[in-house]
Amino acid sequence: LPSPAAAIFNQVRRGMTMRKVISMNKSWTFTGPDGLPHLVDVPHTWNNLDGQDGGNDYWRGTCAYKKTFPKPDFGAEERVYLEFRGVSASAKVELNGALVGTHDGGYSTFRWDVTDLLKAENALTVHADNSRNDRVYPQKADFTFYGGIYRDVNLIIVSKYHFDMDHFGGPGIKVTAKPTENYTCSEIVVETWRNCDTGQVHIAILDAEGKEAGSADMPSVKLSLPNVRLWNGVKDPYLYTATATLTVNGETVDQISTRFGIRDFFVDSSEGFFLNGRSYPLHGVSRHQDWKGIGNAITKEHHDTDMALIQEIGANTIRLAHYQHDQYFYDLCDECGMVVWAEIPYISEHMPNGRDNTISQAKELVIQNYNHPCIVVWGVSNEITISTKDKKDMLDNHRVLNDLYHELDPTRLTTLACYAMCGPFNKSAHITDVVSWNLYLGWYVPGLFLNDFWIDFFHKCYPNRPLGYSEYGCEAMPNLHSSKPRRGDHTEEYQCIYNEYMLRCFEHRPFLWATHVWNMFDFAADARNQGGEPGMNHKGLVTFDRKTKKDSFYIYKAWWSEEPFVHICGRRYVDRPEAVTTVKVYSNQKKVALYANGKLIEEKTGNKVFIFRVPLEGDVELRAVSGQLTDLCAVRRVFTPNPAYKLQGKSSNSANWV
Numbered sequence: 001l002p003s004p005a006a007a008i009f010n011q012v013r014r015g016m017t018m019r020k021v022i023s024m025n026k027s028w029t030f031t032g033p034d035g036l037p038h039l040v041d042v043p044h045t046w047n048n049l050d051g052q053d054g055g056n057d058y059w060r061g062t063c064a065y066k067k068t069f070p071k072p073d074f075g076a077e078e079r080v081y082l083e084f085r086g087v088s089a090s091a092k093v094e095l096n097g098a099l100v101g102t103h104d105g106g107y108s109t110f111r112w113d114v115t116d117l118l119k120a121e122n123a124l125t126v127h128a129d130n131s132r133n134d135r136v137y138p139q140k141a142d143f144t145f146y147g148g149i150y151r152d153v154n155l156i157i158v159s160k161y162h163f164d165m166d167h168f169g170g171p172g173i174k175v176t177a178k179p180t181e182n183y184t185c186s187e188i189v190v191e192t193w194r195n196c197d198t199g200q201v202h203i204a205i206l207d208a209e210g211k212e213a214g215s216a217d218m219p220s221v222k223l224s225l226p227n228v229r230l231w232n233g234v235k236d237p238y239l240y241t242a243t244a245t246l247t248v249n250g251e252t253v254d255q256i257s258t259r260f261g262i263r264d265f266f267v268d269s270s271e272g273f274f275l276n277g278r279s280y281p282l283h284g285v286s287r288h289q290d291w292k293g294i295g296n297a298i299t300k301e302h303h304d305t306d307m308a309l310i311q312e313i314g315a316n317t318i319r320l321a322h323y324q325h326d327q328y329f330y331d332l333c334d335e336c337g338m339v340v341w342a343e344i345p346y347i348s349e350h351m352p353n354g355r356d357n358t359i360s361q362a363k364e365l366v367i368q369n370y371n372h373p374c375i376v377v378w379g380v381s382n383e384i385t386i387s388t389k390d391k392k393d394m395l396d397n398h399r400v401l402n403d404l405y406h407e408l409d410p411t412r413l414t415t416l417a418c419y420a421m422c423g424p425f426n427k428s429a430h431i432t433d434v435v436s437w438n439l440y441l442g443w444y445v446p447g448l449f450l451n452d453f454w455i456d457f458f459h460k461c462y463p464n465r466p467l468g469y470s471e472y473g474c475e476a477m478p479n480l481h482s483s484k485p486r487r488g489d490h491t492e493e494y495q496c497i498y499n500e501y502m503l504r505c506f507e508h509r510p511f512l513w514a515t516h517v518w519n520m521f522d523f524a525a526d527a528r529n530q531g532g533e534p535g536m537n538h539k540g541l542v543t544f545d546r547k548t549k550k551d552s553f554y555i556y557k558a559w560w561s562e563e564p565f566v567h568i569c570g571r572r573y574v575d576r577p578e579a580v581t582t583v584k585v586y587s588n589q590k591k592v593a594l595y596a597n598g599k600l601i602e603e604k605t606g607n608k609v610f611i612f613r614v615p616l617e618g619d620v621e622l623r624a625v626s627g628q629l630t631d632l633c634a635v636r637r638v639f640t641p642n643p644a645y646k647l648q649g650k651s652s653n654s655a656n657w658v
Helices: 004-013 300-312 327-336 352-369 391-408 449-461 492-507 551-560
Strands: 020-023 028-031 037-040 062-070 078-084 090-095 098-104 110-113 121-129 153-159 173-180 185-192 200-206 212-216 220-225 240-248 251-260 265-268 272-275 283-287 317-320 339-343 375-382 413-418 435-438 467-471 515-517 566-568 580-587 591-596 599-605 609-615 619-626 629-637
Touching (some): 078 090, 173 240, 173 251, 185 240, 212 220, 283 300, 317 515, 327 352, 352 391, 375 391, 391 413, 449 467, 449 492, 492 515, 551 566, 566 619, 580 591, 580 619, 599 609, 609 619
Parallel strands (some): 283 317, 283 515, 413 435, 467 515
Antiparallel strands (some): 020 153, 028 062, 062 121, 078 110, 090 098, 173 185, 185 220, 200 212, 200 240, 265 272, 566 580, 591 619, 619 629
């Protein structure tokens, strides 16, 4: 017979536990900006359209969601919790006319015990509020602050004796796993909390196959495991499961579980990031969670698509900007071996009245996500010096948060992302354990070489301070093209030049602890108006709808991925006015041959970027070949430049969101 812990493991894999979870996502009556009732399901946001169309005029305020439901079936010895996975940005919840509670912070889980408020028929009202104020972050930033109930809502029926559900939305179980004996064994500390002093707690550790690897009968325990398998990044993201079973008077009343990984890491200011004692250079992307026409009210399928695209380019780290992301995506990062930077939306402008909110959001971030092995750094803030006036209070707020992170989690590092105009000597850049900069040298200002200069200057001034690049990028529209690309033209071709340069720059500087391109996907920033499409930031390697991989996507794939491929750039640049055109091919193969209308132009030996000169006359079919790999596209000679390839009109200043 399987052990009780193994049975729990199988239940977890099938999405079942002793606790009964009832989805509350269906059939809400939403009263929004138009004042009229609409039947909606959650996840839902009211800014999925006006928050993406430009003008910085998307509706921000309080909207109401109402739902009626019958009293769930539960026993006299059970309690019922109401759980929200994300309501932006503040929530006021009422049940049957009584106030259940309020919550400030649009990106984290919160829940309340509502047992005593339930009736035979129940009326639930949620007031979601994303209005402007001076106390709840974020209030100023280069992205849209969608309002709504945009993640799942559940009723959870649990025994009156249960593991904790009331502490900052946490899971009630905490696992700290550390490799020992030259990475062959592990010391695992499991801690649990419950709402009662009675009963016994059984803790078990299960491997990925559900076999028990260790156990103990106590609420908190330190276990030693031999012959362990490490969580080793993208190569082998092995996960264990810790289960806790609560028994009262001989009856099992509650069970919880969490996955975890066994790994350690450190950062060396001269050699970069190390995972499990070995050099593990971190190269990856930043991610915003929203999608075109959907906003932040996305599903698991959207998360899966995002992760598949990130995996395709060979990234091994993700900066989850600029807020707490869905638990499902942290789970995906655990499963796929992505090293994660997790942060709170303490961003752009310090608000003296917002200190308590930074503290509560930081507590929720750590307590809800402590068990994820993917996370290695907690982010304190992002570009906080952009428009901060009270610098003394801002610095003190940073020190408080930095100390809080270390108090809640001594096993991880702290970091922050500095604004370009925040110089190397700024005090805010020297509070956290490591630091990164958001720099767009070669995009907002001329001179790609300035990246080399800046990195080397900081490293010379502070050789013992680990430095990274938290943002770098360049805007590109798939419909804009040029044979003579230049900074500011928003063409795919300039984005390629920019990213080629940055990858070479980083390759020559292995001391950088991490680099995160901004951004993996285009995202909504309603105050922007660039590239001919207002309301958007177009620095993504993939378009907002996830349908088009820009050419720059493939330079990263060539640099990072081991999946063999060949890609011809400029396939959307069909009409070319020159007699001889430049054709660029990206590949992670050593040799690439290019054919034009079946005739070999040249075979080249190279490194990731292969450039060919091709005579144009009429329609030309291009075919790139490397072994069994091929890629095709078609171009043609024209005698008048296609005006659709050039940005029309005068674009606004690229920093106009500030």
